[in-house]
Amino acid sequence: MPLIERLPKKQRHQHLLKLIEDNPFVTDRELTRELKVSIQTIRLDRMELGIPELRERMKQMAEHSYDQVRSLPLDEVVGEVVDLQLDKSGISIFEIRDEHVFSRTHIARGHYVFAQANSLAVALINDEIALTASADIRFLRQVHLGEKCIAKAYVRSMNGHKGKAKVEVFTYVGEEMVFQGNFVIYRSTGEDNIEGGM
Amino acid sequence: MPLIERLPKKQRHQHLLKLIEDNPFVTDRELTRELKVSIQTIRLDRMELGIPELRERMKQMAEHSYDQVRSLPLDEVVGEVVDLQLDKSGISIFEIRDEHVFSRTHIARGHYVFAQANSLAVALINDEIALTASADIRFLRQVHLGEKCIAKAYVRSMNGHKGKAKVEVFTYVGEEMVFQGNFVIYRSTGEDNIEGGM
DNA sequence: ATCATTTTAGAACCTGGTACTAAAACAGTA
DNA sequence: TACTGTTTTAGTACCAGGTTCTAAAATGAT
Numbered sequence: 001m002p003l004i005e006r007l008p009k010k011q012r013h014q015h016l017l018k019l020i021e022d023n024p025f026v027t028d029r030e031l032t033r034e035l036k037v038s039i040q041t042i043r044l045d046r047m048e049l050g051i052p053e054l055r056e057r058m059k060q061m062a063e064h065s066y067d068q069v070r071s072l073p074l075d076e077v078v079g080e081v082v083d084l085q086l087d088k089s090g091i092s093i094f095e096i097r098d099e100h101v102f103s104r105t106h107i108a109r110g111h112y113v114f115a116q117a118n119s120l121a122v123a124l125i126n127d128e129i130a131l132t133a134s135a136d137i138r139f140l141r142q143v144h145l146g147e148k149c150i151a152k153a154y155v156r157s158m159n160g161h162k163g164k165a166k167v168e169v170f171t172y173v174g175e176e177m178v179f180q181g182n183f184v185i186y187r188s189t190g191e192d193n194i195e196g197g198m
Numbered sequence: 199m200p201l202i203e204r205l206p207k208k209q210r211h212q213h214l215l216k217l218i219e220d221n222p223f224v225t226d227r228e229l230t231r232e233l234k235v236s237i238q239t240i241r242l243d244r245m246e247l248g249i250p251e252l253r254e255r256m257k258q259m260a261e262h263s264y265d266q267v268r269s270l271p272l273d274e275v276v277g278e279v280v281d282l283q284l285d286k287s288g289i290s291i292f293e294i295r296d297e298h299v300f301s302r303t304h305i306a307r308g309h310y311v312f313a314q315a316n317s318l319a320v321a322l323i324n325d326e327i328a329l330t331a332s333a334d335i336r337f338l339r340q341v342h343l344g345e346k347c348i349a350k351a352y353v354r355s356m357n358g359h360k361g362k363a364k365v366e367v368f369t370y371v372g373e374e375m376v377f378q379g380n381f382v383i384y385r386s387t388g389e390d391n392i393e394g395g396m
Numbered sequence: 397a398t399c400a401t402t403t404t405a406g407a408a409c410c411t412g413g414t415a416c417t418a419a420a421a422c423a424g425t426a
Numbered sequence: 427t428a429c430t431g432t433t434t435t436a437g438t439a440c441c442a443g444g445t446t447c448t449a450a451a452a453t454g455a456t
Contacts, residue, residue: 009433022296024264025257027412038435043414053413055253055442062259063223110320110330111276111313118309123262132308134336142329207402225443236404241445251444253411 012037016045024057086126087155087165092116094149101145108143113179117169120153125165127187133164137181147173163187210235214243222255264301277314277349284324285353285363290314292347299343306341315367315379318351323363325385331362335379345371361385 012035019034020026028042035042046053052060083091094116096108114137122130143149149171156166164184171179210233217232218224226240233240244251250258277292292314294306312335320328341347347369354364362382369377 023301025261025301029412040435040437041433044434055256055412058253058256058260059223061264062256105327107327107329109317110333111309111316114312114316115309118312119307122308129303129305131305131340132337135308135312136334138332139330227443238404238406239402242403253443 012041013045013049016042016051017049020051020057024061025054027054081120081123084123086124087158088124089152089154090120090124091153092120092123092151094151096143096145096147096149098145105142106145108145108147110139113139113143113149113171114181116149116151117153117171117179117181118183120151121167121169121181121183121185124153124155124167125185125187129186129188130165131186133184133186135181135183137179139179141176141178143173143178149173149178151179210239211243211247214240215247215249218249218255222259223252225252261302276310276317277347279318279321282321284322285356286322287350287352288318288322289351290318290321290349292349294341294343294345294347296343304343306343306345308337311337311341311347311369311377312379314347314349315351315369315377316381318349319365319367319379319381319383322351322353322365323383323385327384327386328363329384331382331384333379333381335377337377339374339376341371341376347371347376349377 015035016031019031028039028046031042032039045051051057080094081090081092083089094112096112100108100112102109114135117137118132118135122132150173151169151171153167153169156168158165163186165187167183167185169179169181169183170177213233214229217229226237226244229240230237243249249255277290279288279290281287281289292310294310298306298310300307312333315335316330316333320330348371349367349369351365351367354366356363361384363385365381365383367377367379367381368375
């Protein structure tokens with residue numbers, strides 16, 4: 001019974017857990033390169049730790065998000081995409097909380113409103129890589145603590161299957177438009193000849 | 199050339215699209231039972247319609263929701279201000295960490311880079327209330343995990359003590375400029391006759 | 397009858413695994 | 427040193443859910 005030097009295994013388990021946590025899309029083979037052990041060891045480790053295989057992990061994530069989008073929870077959801085028609089339009093809801101406002105004025109910081117719109121614009125593009133290239137934005141009125149921002153995004157143009165897409169986003173609080181932005185999004189199916197972009 | 203009776207195929211395509219839309223987790227084999235055609239026909243149909251295989255669909259959903267969740271927490275402090283001459287210029291540093299990037303590409307999400315610039319532009323204005331009114335921004339190249347963004351902001355114009363201020367921000371990684379933005383900031387000493395602004 | 401389209405069939409191959417068997421390496425102890 | 431128990435590695439067979447390719451059969455219009 002090896003009692004001393006049992007650390008390596010436990011350490012590896014910790015390492016494995018961390019690796020999978022911050023990239024659930026990693027395959028066993030990729031893990032062997034990181035952990036310097038055989039693929040069988042990786043698989044034994046996963047078993048001991050009760051970590052399902054890659055496909056099962058993806059399936060669970062997909063089912064989870066699918067259920068969330070499907071159930072359209074309009075009540076307490078923050079920054080959630082509630083409707084998404086890829087390459088066409090989308091809607092997301094974001095509630096302004098304490099942590100999003102200037103403490104003195106209770107007015108939302110601009111970058112949160114921008115972030116909601118930007119995320120939605122990027123999410124809309126049905127491509128492997130979609131990054132913001134540029135944007136022209138306007139904050140039409142302040143958004144206050146507790147208000148619910150409903151962002152609606154529409155794809156306005158699309159240069160072929162690669163290149164730029166123009167997305168327009170309008171954010172409302174109730175009937176009032178509080179933000180409007182025109183985003184240019186770079187899209188690419190995998191090739192990486194993008195010069196700029198986020 | 200069969201010109202009449204071409205409906206069945208188009209109808210099947212419509213049916214197929216609908217079936218997959220309201221259950222993206224369906225396998226080709228399951229679809230054969232629903233559509234009463236062979237599995238090869240299902241696969242030809244998917245190809246023609248550009249519908250990826252089950253696993254790819256699940257993967258995309260999983261990646262999508264993963265990035266979505268990760269993108270939410272945008273900290274109050276975006277970047278560390280290292281130099282500040284009120285109403286003149288300022289510099290802030292922001293390091294791109296795991297939580298700021300797309301998991302697959304390790305490229306920073308645009309709104310973090312925007313947030314750093316926006317925060318700095320607002321911080322620069324020596325007023326009780328300073329809110330972003332509009333911005334015209336350009337992402338010049340992708341910023342990657344681990345890179346340090348150095349944002350430099352300059353006040354370009356100032357309409358009296360109240361009104362609008364124009365602030366230009368340049369963000370660099372090393373020598374390279376990665377972002378450029380022109381911000382219009384509303385400023386006010388307390389009165390709140392601001393029509394727009396964040 | 398003939399020709400194009402559409403559908404079906406089948407085999408080879410792929411990824412990312414599971415399940416199982418078995419050998420080898422390692423560590424501790426008698 | 428030899429024995430023992432754990433840990434690691436290797437290798438095979440098998441699986442789902444496909445892709446890719448070739449080829450035959452069915453269908454329908456002229």
